[in-house]
Amino acid sequence: MSHRHPRDRTVPVVLVAGHLGVGKSSLVNHLLRHADGTRIGVVVNDFGALGIDAMLVAGQADSVTSLANGCLCCTTDADGLSDLLADLTAPATGLDLVVVEASGLAEPRELVRLLLAPTDPHAVYGGLVVVLDAADPDLEQARLADLAVVNGLDRVDDPDAALATVRAVAAGAVVGTRHGALDPALLVDPVSRPKPAQLGLDELLREVDGPHAHDEAQSVSFSSEQPVDPGRLAAFLEAGPAGVVRAKGVVRLAGDGELWEVQTVGTAIRVRPAPVRAATSGARLVLIGTGLDEAGLIQALEGCVAGADDPEPTEHAALALTRYA
Numbered sequence: 001m002s003h004r005h006p007r008d009r010t011v012p013v014v015l016v017a018g019h020l021g022v023g024k025s026s027l028v029n030h031l032l033r034h035a036d037g038t039r040i041g042v043v044v045n046d047f048g049a050l051g052i053d054a055m056l057v058a059g060q061a062d063s064v065t066s067l068a069n070g071c072l073c074c075t076t077d078a079d080g081l082s083d084l085l086a087d088l089t090a091p092a093t094g095l096d097l098v099v100v101e102a103s104g105l106a107e108p109r110e111l112v113r114l115l116l117a118p119t120d121p122h123a124v125y126g127g128l129v130v131v132l133d134a135a136d137p138d139l140e141q142a143r144l145a146d147l148a149v150v151n152g153l154d155r156v157d158d159p160d161a162a163l164a165t166v167r168a169v170a171a172g173a174v175v176g177t178r179h180g181a182l183d184p185a186l187l188v189d190p191v192s193r194p195k196p197a198q199l200g201l202d203e204l205l206r207e208v209d210g211p212h213a214h215d216e217a218q219s220v221s222f223s224s225e226q227p228v229d230p231g232r233l234a235a236f237l238e239a240g241p242a243g244v245v246r247a248k249g250v251v252r253l254a255g256d257g258e259l260w261e262v263q264t265v266g267t268a269i270r271v272r273p274a275p276v277r278a279a280t281s282g283a284r285l286v287l288i289g290t291g292l293d294e295a296g297l298i299q300a301l302e303g304c305v306a307g308a309d310d311p312e313p314t315e316h317a318a319l320a321l322t323r324y325a
């Protein structure tokens, strides 16, 4: 995305929700510690609850704490949220991801509605992450999630059974964690920035953070010289392919021949006209997640490519996908 004009730059805003004590702060702290070059803005309603490591904190001004690794942490209540999000996603802040920890703010559903309000040109909805207790997952919340994080797998006898219970009801992606150790790459593309010669504080903290290492996100890349069938691609994305947390890329649609940018988080799909005429006659897609069946996913995507035997697309065929614009 770095080739785009700053006006085009959008920052995903991810909402983290879940019951009291389920591991939301652990997850947010893990993201901050493992941010590497990615600049994360965190919105909480109380710094104390987050308990950011003192070592990570570089400076504090009123309700904003700037962390030594370029991340920012802010406090607000629900009323101040939209103004704060507009500030945090403004190009001048240089943030790559904003995470809103929902505890105590409001109902997750309300917040999603607020985040989806298209008032801020730089913010894009990055998905609802619901943290669940592996020992007693709230299945109602699991249904709402774009990404359900089943945390506390170290505290249950049968982690696979805990994951299967959630997978049975979740529409979006499901990932298991211990101590909130979620790979940030599941939420945002890693950004590499020049590193100082010294170890950063986040790196130092990570050295002592060994047991909470995360399962690395995987990616599967697909490309085709031929355009895709919008209906089949939409059905593939809507089904929430197993293990896929995010998908992104550009696709040319059979029929109208237009080029679209596609981004998904769980089963939340977003498309927009590709901002740059990307040099593809067909499709380039990357699927990001855990436990991916590469061969199966490639095969499924090959099935979305328009074939010579397909009937002529109707005038409205593209709507199957472009209705998400």
Ligand SMILES: Nc1nc2c(ncn2[C@@H]2O[C@H](COP(=O)(O)OP(=O)(O)OP(=O)(O)O)[C@@H](O)[C@H]2O)c(=O)[nH]1
Pocket (backbone or CB within 6 Å): 018, 019, 020, 021, 022, 023, 024, 025, 026, 027, 049, 103, 151, 152, 153, 154, 155, 177, 178, 179, 180
């Ligand atoms: N054993 C174990 N403990 C965990 C795990 N995740 C979090 N904890 C501990 O559980 C407690 C609560 O975790 P937090 O991350 O503060 O939970 P929270 O959801 O942010 O809590 P609230 O902000 O109070 O809603 C802390 O003492 C954590 O260290 C886990 O996967 N396994």
